[in-house]
Amino acid sequence: MSLPNSENATTLENAMQLMIQTFHKYSGNEGDKYTLSKVELKEMLTKELGSYLGRRCKCRLSVEKIMGDLDSNNDGEVDFTEFIILVGALTVACNDFFLDGLNVRSEHPWKTR
Amino acid sequence: MSLPNSENATTLENAMQLMIQTFHKYSGNEGDKYTLSKVELKEMLTKELGSYLGRRCKCRLSVEKIMGDLDSNNDGEVDFTEFIILVGALTVACNDFFLDGLNVRSEHPWKTR
Numbered sequence: 001m002s003l004p005n006s007e008n009a010t011t012l013e014n015a016m017q018l019m020i021q022t023f024h025k026y027s028g029n030e031g032d033k034y035t036l037s038k039v040e041l042k043e044m045l046t047k048e049l050g051s052y053l054g055r056r057c058k059c060r061l062s063v064e065k066i067m068g069d070l071d072s073n074n075d076g077e078v079d080f081t082e083f084i085i086l087v088g089a090l091t092v093a094c095n096d097f098f099l100d101g102l103n104v105r106s107e108h109p110w111k112t113r
Numbered sequence: 114m115s116l117p118n119s120e121n122a123t124t125l126e127n128a129m130q131l132m133i134q135t136f137h138k139y140s141g142n143e144g145d146k147y148t149l150s151k152v153e154l155k156e157m158l159t160k161e162l163g164s165y166l167g168r169r170c171k172c173r174l175s176v177e178k179i180m181g182d183l184d185s186n187n188d189g190e191v192d193f194t195e196f197i198i199l200v201g202a203l204t205v206a207c208n209d210f211f212l213d214g215l216n217v218r219s220e221h222p223w224k225t226r
Contacts, residue, residue, distance in 0.1 A: 012135045012161040016204045018128035020211060025124075034212065048125040080208045088197045091129045095193045098133060099147065 022048060023083050035077035038067055052090060135161060136196050148190035151180055165203060 009017060023036070026044040031037050036044060042063045070082040078086075122130060136149070139157040144150050149157060155176045158166055183195040191199075 010161045010163075011131050011138075012157075012200065013164065015128040015131035015135070016200065016207060018124050018131070019204055020208050022125045022128070023208070044125075048123045050123075051126065081205050084201045084204055087125065087129065088201045091132055091197055092194050094129060095133050095136070 019084065019087055020080075023080055027080075032077060035075075035079045036083065037077060038063065041067055041070075041078050049090065052094075132197065132200055133193075136193055140193075145190060148188075148192045149196065150190060151176065154180055154183075154191050162203065165207075 022044070024034075026040045026048075027034055027036050029040050029043070031040075045063060045066065066086070067076075067078065070078045070086055072082055072085075073079075135157070137147075139153045139161075140147055140149050142153050142156070144153075158176065158179065179199070180189075180191065183191045183199055185195055185198075186192075
């Protein structure tokens, strides 16, 4: 299984590549190149998800809370699987927001978890 | 929380939007517009993930197996959260493959789950 090169990647493959690229863009900045330290996590949250998290990603306590929630193996770092869980949760929240906008959820309350 | 329009979306926001768009592109084809039926799931797997799943996404049994694995609430449909779990798992597998290519995992076997 390898990543098709971008030109012939499908929309979904493109999304997957963008997530991998984004993680490695920040994880490689300090310490372990394949995990996000607290500093790297804060930079990624601020630069990549600022419009979702707003001021929360600038506030140390919030970053520590997010780090605590993500760091399921308690090694003080966020690895790729923990990062994908964050992105997945935010994407589901966005889709719910999108369905709210379409007034779908009020008609189909079971549509969401 | 809303999706920033694409021009000023970050790489990660772009990936999230692509996943939402892809799901709704196929879920809207028949039956419930906000879930993937078996037919819609097969079409999505074939067109979007053909290079990952190869022949498996054309074979009825494999699609049923994937549907069975994804359909955690057993309603015979794949909802958005179940779809994101599939994409997340495939993305982690791709990242592992990417790290294998860099001979990272042999040096850091704990790097993966």
